[in-house]
Amino acid sequence: xxxxxxxxxxxxxxxxxxxxxxxxxxxxxxxxxxxxxxxxxxxxxxxxxxxxxxxxxxxxxxxxxxxxxxxxxxxxxxxxxxxxxxxxxxxxxxxxxxxxxxxxxxxxxxxxxxxxxxxxxxxxxxxxxxxxxxxxxxxxxxxxxxxxxxxxxxxxxxxxxx
Amino acid sequence: xxxxxxxxxxxxxxxxxxxxxxxxxxxxxxxxxxxxxxxxxxxxxxxxxxxxxxxxxxxxxxxxxxxxxxxxxxxxxxxxxxxxxxxx
Numbered sequence: 001x002x003x004x005x006x007x008x009x010x011x012x013x014x015x016x017x018x019x020x021x022x023x024x025x026x027x028x029x030x031x032x033x034x035x036x037x038x039x040x041x042x043x044x045x046x047x048x049x050x051x052x053x054x055x056x057x058x059x060x061x062x063x064x065x066x067x068x069x070x071x072x073x074x075x076x077x078x079x080x081x082x083x084x085x086x087x088x089x090x091x092x093x094x095x096x097x098x099x100x101x102x103x104x105x106x107x108x109x110x111x112x113x114x115x116x117x118x119x120x121x122x123x124x125x126x127x128x129x130x131x132x133x134x135x136x137x138x139x140x141x142x143x144x145x146x147x148x149x150x151x152x153x154x155x156x157x158x159x160x161x162x
Numbered sequence: 163x164x165x166x167x168x169x170x171x172x173x174x175x176x177x178x179x180x181x182x183x184x185x186x187x188x189x190x191x192x193x194x195x196x197x198x199x200x201x202x203x204x205x206x207x208x209x210x211x212x213x214x215x216x217x218x219x220x221x222x223x224x225x226x227x228x229x230x231x232x233x234x235x236x237x238x239x240x241x242x243x244x245x246x247x248x249x250x
Binding site: 002003006013023025026027028030031033034037041043044046047048049067089090091092093094097098100101102104107108110111116117127129131132134137138142143145149150154156157158159160161 | 164165166168169170171174176177178179181183184194195197198207208209210211212214215216221222225228229230233236238
């Protein structure tokens with residue numbers, strides 16, 4: 001059952017962006033027990049905060065009322081000053097002060113050096129999470145990225161929204 | 163807020179394909195609706211999912227908690243509150 005607060009936000013999204021919007025209510029999720037500890041795992045980081053490389057990539061279509069289902073790949077060596085945000089549904093002031101709040105490249109390198117994780121996967125996948133109609137994203141982008149992650153023997157992934 | 167739904171949906175698909183996932187979300191009610199495989203609830207403002215800017219200890223702490231859930235969660239949909247709090 002969705003909360004009263006979610007019902008209110010659902011009405012706002014319907015009024016302002018997409019009249020057919022509805023929160024998705026799922027049954028129990030898929031669930032795997034780990035075959036090996038995180039300390040021996042290749043770990044990916046995936047974020048919906050709309051980050052892209054300002055020098056080599058086009059921004060997301062942040063003003064589209066249905067969202068933008070595409071993705072950007074960011075190498076873990078990307079200098080923070082090459083990053084930008086195309087996402088009009090959150091305030092960028094925190095990320096602009098410190099990109100570590102949304103894309104923690106250095107943090108993962110530290111965790112790898114400490115042995116908390118086995119290895120930090122070299123690609124961060126970024127998308128723009130405002131997707132009131134997520135069907136195309138789920139049909140196209142998610143399977144493509146899942147295939148890449150499987151081919152590259154990624155064991156685990158941490159997700160952050162904005 | 164649809165950001166939180168979007169990552170939860172992606173995580174469910176990835177987990178169903180054999181890659182273990184933790185979502186770091188700020189909204190417990192969205193976690194309850196979307197039901198990601200594992201969720202760390204960190205009640206931070208939108209735009210700062212890993213914590214306050216400039217506070218690397220908290221940002222690292224959130225990642226440590228999220229990674230630990232991969233090792234320790236024993237049931238589908240497990241949700242754990244973060245020990246870290248927002249400050250300015």
